[in-house]
Amino acid sequence: MLKSKTLNAFEIFCEEAKQYGFEPKIESGYRSFDRQLLIWNEKVSGKRKVLDEKGSVVNISELSDWELMKTILLWSALPGTSRHEWGTDIDVIDTAAVPEGYEAELTPEESFGVFGAFHKWLDERIECGKSFDFRRVFLPGIGRVQQEPWHLSYVPEAGKIERNFTAENLAERLRAADILLLPEILANLDWILENHVFCYFEK
Ligand SMILES: [Zn+2]
Structure with missing residues (x-):
């Protein structure tokens, strides 16, 4: 709400x-977190379109987990980091x-x-x-x-x-959720936070 x-x-x-x-x-x-989770999982599993920087549809079968995660993050927030959840x-x-x-x-x-x-x-x-x-x-x-x-x-x-907002709380929420690409997300959590979350915080 x-x-x-x-x-x-x-x-x-x-x-x-x-x-x-x-x-x-x-x-x-x-x-909600759950709504964002659904969007995320549908993008990872190919049920929902994944777009590149220009807004063109990407063939996700050609991407590594890292590339897929990075591409999804261009347009969709990682669950737990969307400002719409706030x-x-x-x-x-x-x-x-x-x-x-x-x-x-x-x-x-x-x-x-x-x-x-x-x-x-x-x-x-x-x-x-x-x-x-x-x-x-x-x-x-x-x-x-x-x-x-x-x-x-x-x-x-x-x-x-x-x-x-802390990385620890976020990691805990993600581990408890049924989220696709979890190992890739956790391995790059600091990178995600730096490039997609913390940089938008009020200085
Ligand atoms: Zn928005």
Whole structure:
């Protein structure tokens, strides 16, 4: 569930956005560990598409475990590390800009195209510190997660979780879960945390 403080802050954010003609909506909010685990396992087992940096489908039968894990991590978080599990992070679209019958896909193209005006407004708000404590996390030049300008993190609550996050707790949760590629994950846990988790924490 999304934390109530995150939701309250989002409501205030929406009120402000409406004055500029936008209607922000949470396209994806809370996602449980189990849901993330299902997505992970479906990608490893080939039941769900695995994409490369450019968004093209990868033939996973040609990949080593290391390559497969690295590729999945471009678009999907390792269970236990998704910020959507925290109840503090949301993927936001502007429904005022959605044409009839259009399904938002949350792609970089959309943030220049159909949601371009919303993102431009958001850029300005974040830059001048008027984004109501929401900030973007997955930006170009940081870490290995593909950029996600639509992904907003509610700093006051996310910060608390970041401060309490440890590799030991994560390893324990993963060992207890029925997760595919576990040996590869544990052997590279520090690398994963450095490139996909800790680098996005507030400095
Ligand atoms: Zn997201």
